[in-house]
Amino acid sequence: MPGEVDVKLQSYNIRKNGGLYRRYFKRPFDFVLSLVAIIILSPILLLIALLVRIKLGSPVIFKQQRPGMNELNMKYEKDIPVGTFKIIAETTGAIMNISTIAFSSKQLVALAFGCEDYVTDLGGFHDAEGLSIYTPRALIVNAARFAGIIPIDTVHIKVHDLEDLENNLVLAKKLGFEGMLVLHPKELPLVHKYFSPCEEEVMQAKEMLSLARKAESEGKGVAVYNNKFVGPPMVKMANKILERHKRIEKKLELWGVGNGS
Numbered sequence: 001m002p003g004e005v006d007v008k009l010q011s012y013n014i015r016k017n018g019g020l021y022r023r024y025f026k027r028p029f030d031f032v033l034s035l036v037a038i039i040i041l042s043p044i045l046l047l048i049a050l051l052v053r054i055k056l057g058s059p060v061i062f063k064q065q066r067p068g069m070n071e072l073n074m075k076y077e078k079d080i081p082v083g084t085f086k087i088i089a090e091t092t093g094a095i096m097n098i099s100t101i102a103f104s105s106k107q108l109v110a111l112a113f114g115c116e117d118y119v120t121d122l123g124g125f126h127d128a129e130g131l132s133i134y135t136p137r138a139l140i141v142n143a144a145r146f147a148g149i150i151p152i153d154t155v156h157i158k159v160h161d162l163e164d165l166e167n168n169l170v171l172a173k174k175l176g177f178e179g180m181l182v183l184h185p186k187e188l189p190l191v192h193k194y195f196s197p198c199e200e201e202v203m204q205a206k207e208m209l210s211l212a213r214k215a216e217s218e219g220k221g222v223a224v225y226n227n228k229f230v231g232p233p234m235v236k237m238a239n240k241i242l243e244r245h246k247r248i249e250k251k252l253e254l255w256g257v258g259n260g261s
Contacts, residue, residue: 086152088181090114091121095136102147111144112152112181113137126157130168141176153177159184169194197245205238205245212238 084107089098095118102111115126115133124132137153144151153172156165165187172180173194180191197205208225212235215223223230 084109086110086112088112088114089136089140090117092118093121094118095139098136098139098143099146102143102149108147108149110150110152110179111140111147113140113154114181115154116157128164130171137172137175137177145176150179151177153180155181155183156187157183159187162186162190166190166194196248197241201241202245205241208234208238209242 085105087101087108087110089095089101089111090113094101098111102108113133113136118136119126119132122132126132133154141151153168153175156168158164169180169190177195179195182188182191204225208223208230211223211225212230215230225234228234
């Protein structure tokens, strides 16, 4: 027993002395050594910072802001807040619940359609006429518009058949889609053409709004444009066309591409 007590006493003394060493010697030594290192390295760090500023023109200190803390100040070029996302509906379950999905989050800004996965899940066949995917396309557009988000059409899998692409774009625009997923760069000119307001559409929209304002000032319920009544729905559509045209012009200017639709 006395031997066991001696061992425990020695162990206690070692821990006690080690604690005293760390408290009264090691910690002050580490602090002094760190301070000396900072003083010695400060001129070198300052020189590096100046070189970064002079050579690259970049800020030396960056201030990071977490997404979601101030979404109003952090937006993409299309005025979409950082932290938002898009959903691709590509199963029968997604299509059957598409309205619920469209309202699932305030951060959701667009609904897109994935045709091939959908047809596989359906057990159907992607026919040349597109009959097998007509219903989900229409449902996605309706759900997206109802939720106030952007409907995006599915990819065109025949990337080298631009005539078929154009036929799909005509239908997509009629259905109400605002964009299309693209597989190949060669498809972009046609996609831009159909989803960007042309000069004629912009001109007609401006004339329609001008006539509508004139009719309102004269106390008339509706205006007439090209032998057609211009009611509130047409005025709303004209405003949408001009708003989209303005966004595109702004982006083209930002990219340095120049003016144009």
